[in-house]
Amino acid sequence: MKRRDADNTDECPHCRRSIYDDAEQCPYCGEYLSLEDAPSRRPRWIIACAVLCLIAMLWWALRL
Numbered sequence: 001m002k003r004r005d006a007d008n009t010d011e012c013p014h015c016r017r018s019i020y021d022d023a024e025q026c027p028y029c030g031e032y033l034s035l036e037d038a039p040s041r042r043p044r045w046i047i048a049c050a051v052l053c054l055i056a057m058l059w060w061a062l063r064l
């Protein structure tokens with residue numbers, strides 16, 4: 001039977017409590033530990049739209 005070491009614990013960046021470092025979500029405060037796992041992150045299509053708008057504006061400015 002394999003037991004977890006104390007080395008496998010990390011500190012939650014939100015509530016500063018000791019949690020397992022491979023946990024996706026803090027069991028104490030419920031916050032996600034990495035941006036990749038957070039469901040409320042900024043969608044990629046917003047960034048794509050912003051880049052497309054910038055390119056369109058540059059193209060329009062260079063045409064004049």
Ligand SMILES: [Zn+2]
Pocket residue numbers: 012013014015016017026027028029030031
């Ligand atoms: Zn926490």
